[in-house]
Amino acid sequence: MSFPYYPNSAKYNTLGHLELGGYDTVELAERFATPLYVLDEQTIRETAREYKLALDEFYPNNLPIFASKALSLQAVFAILQQEGFGLDVVSAGELYTAQSINFPAHKIYLHGNNKSRAELEMACDLKETRIIIDNFSDLEILKQINKPVSVLIRLTPGVECHTHDYIKTGQFDSKFGFDPQHLELALEEIKQNSNIKLLGLHAHIGSQIFETTPFEDTARILLKKYQEIKQKHGLELEELNLGGGIGIHYTLQDDPPAIRTVIKGLTNTIKSLLAEFNLKEPKLIVEPGRSLVGRAGVTLYKLGASKQIPQGKSYLSVDGGMADNPRPITYQAKYSAQLANRLVSEKDKLQNFTIAGRYCESGDILIESLQLPENTNKQDLLAVFGTGAYNYAMSSNYNRVPKPAMVLVGGGEAEIVLQRETLEDLLRNDVLPSRLLKASLEHKEAIH
Numbered sequence: 001m002s003f004p005y006y007p008n009s010a011k012y013n014t015l016g017h018l019e020l021g022g023y024d025t026v027e028l029a030e031r032f033a034t035p036l037y038v039l040d041e042q043t044i045r046e047t048a049r050e051y052k053l054a055l056d057e058f059y060p061n062n063l064p065i066f067a068s069k070a071l072s073l074q075a076v077f078a079i080l081q082q083e084g085f086g087l088d089v090v091s092a093g094e095l096y097t098a099q100s101i102n103f104p105a106h107k108i109y110l111h112g113n114n115k116s117r118a119e120l121e122m123a124c125d126l127k128e129t130r131i132i133i134d135n136f137s138d139l140e141i142l143k144q145i146n147k148p149v150s151v152l153i154r155l156t157p158g159v160e161c162h163t164h165d166y167i168k169t170g171q172f173d174s175k176f177g178f179d180p181q182h183l184e185l186a187l188e189e190i191k192q193n194s195n196i197k198l199l200g201l202h203a204h205i206g207s208q209i210f211e212t213t214p215f216e217d218t219a220r221i222l223l224k225k226y227q228e229i230k231q232k233h234g235l236e237l238e239e240l241n242l243g244g245g246i247g248i249h250y251t252l253q254d255d256p257p258a259i260r261t262v263i264k265g266l267t268n269t270i271k272s273l274l275a276e277f278n279l280k281e282p283k284l285i286v287e288p289g290r291s292l293v294g295r296a297g298v299t300l301y302k303l304g305a306s307k308q309i310p311q312g313k314s315y316l317s318v319d320g321g322m323a324d325n326p327r328p329i330t331y332q333a334k335y336s337a338q339l340a341n342r343l344v345s346e347k348d349k350l351q352n353f354t355i356a357g358r359y360c361e362s363g364d365i366l367i368e369s370l371q372l373p374e375n376t377n378k379q380d381l382l383a384v385f386g387t388g389a390y391n392y393a394m395s396s397n398y399n400r401v402p403k404p405a406m407v408l409v410g411g412g413e414a415e416i417v418l419q420r421e422t423l424e425d426l427l428r429n430d431v432l433p434s435r436l437l438k439a440s441l442e443h444k445e446a447i448h
């Protein structure tokens with residue numbers, strides 16, 4: 001039996017253990033300890049190919065780029081580079097990670113609503129890296145840097161989509177991008193600076209989107225601007241970047257569209273708009289993050305303490321929680337989970353459990369209500385699905401707990417792509433001024 005939130009390689013083996021990429025997760029947990037992020041290479045590659053095949057079939061002039069904020073790791077960048085993807089980066093750190101594996105500079109796009117001068121300089125120095133101008137501050141700094149650079153302008157299209165408020169970005173009052181009323185002013189500024197070359201417009205309307213029409217509405221709004229820019233400035237823009245946002249299955253209640261369906265609908269709309277507005281075909285860029293890596297990730301946790309509230313909830317605590325997966329506490333994200341060390345059968349009597357994290361916040365609840373065998377206990381291993389995107393990427397050291405390791409399963413290997421942090425790692429940047437060290441040593445001597 002398979003569920004839509006499973007990674008592509010997931011199955012239960014004859015021991016009743018969950019297997020990922022051909023590896024028994026019980027063995028992975030023993031070998032690498034828990035909590036453990038497991039990343040399924042097959043899912044990433046097959047999803048990347050779904051994007052690429054659909055784009056190549058319906059709109060060959062394309063470049064899909066990975067929104068690396070979803071999971072910034074050298075191994076992931078390397079896989080997606082092999083699959084023909086570019087990269088969307090939003091910080092010097094993500095850009096540095098890309099550089100560390102020699103990611104082709106012309107396939108990197110730098111985003112951000114408050115880029116520093118250092119970040120913009122770093123991108124300009126890579127020469128072919130594109131910059132998505134988010135506001136007048138970006139423009140002002142680029143003028144000061146005064147080096148040749150190719151840019152796109154991010155616009156807030158005023159398209160609403162049905163997702164959580166924190167991950168909506170297309171509405172007019174968003175902190176991201178230019179209001180359409182200010183576009184003309186930005187165009188004039190760019191025109192006056194011969195070092196800044198405008199390639200196109202960009203919009204990203206939000207994340208975990210299940211509908212297809214908001215993407216098509218965004219394409220219409222942007223291409224209408226392309227027509228106006230052509231008429232007013234005689235400029236035919238070369239690129240059209242429509243952002244990311246396609247949702248995934250976290251639970252059975254989620255109903256994301258197939259990638260091919262979105263791409264087919266979107267490119268059909270684009271093609272008819274190009275004809276309607278009499279425009280040349282720009283290169284189409286899409287920026288998926290969650291839909292590329294989300295379902296590839298599974299987090300393995302050991303179950304620990306339990307607590308039964310009289311006539312109330314049954315809590316089961318895991319050895320991780322909000323620091324390795326902040327999405328439930330941040331925006332009430334829902335997850336699916338199963339025992340990794342035993343396949344539940346019809347004979348098992350099931351009970352509702354609340355899966356609690358180990359961190360010191362009452363809100364650190366990973367799953368509010370999960371059906372598990374009533375005899376579930378400390379010997380069991382829990383697999384939480386769909387943790388590839390915005391989990392490690394948003395993780396923290398809250399409560400001074402070291403961050404988990406990540407193992408990539410694929411190609412017949414299970415390899416560490418992220419080392420587990422150690423207690424020493426936690427002190428690496430922690431500086432005790434010498435006067436305080438002296439005082440604490442004196443205090444220690446005094447007690448002895």
Ligand SMILES: Cc1ncc(COP(=O)(O)O)c(C=O)c1O
Nearest residue numbers: 067204207244245287288289290
């Ligand atoms: C500009 C931009 N592009 C792409 C993405 C990726 O979105 P998703 O992970 O939903 O595909 C984001 C996510 O926040 C974004 O801000």
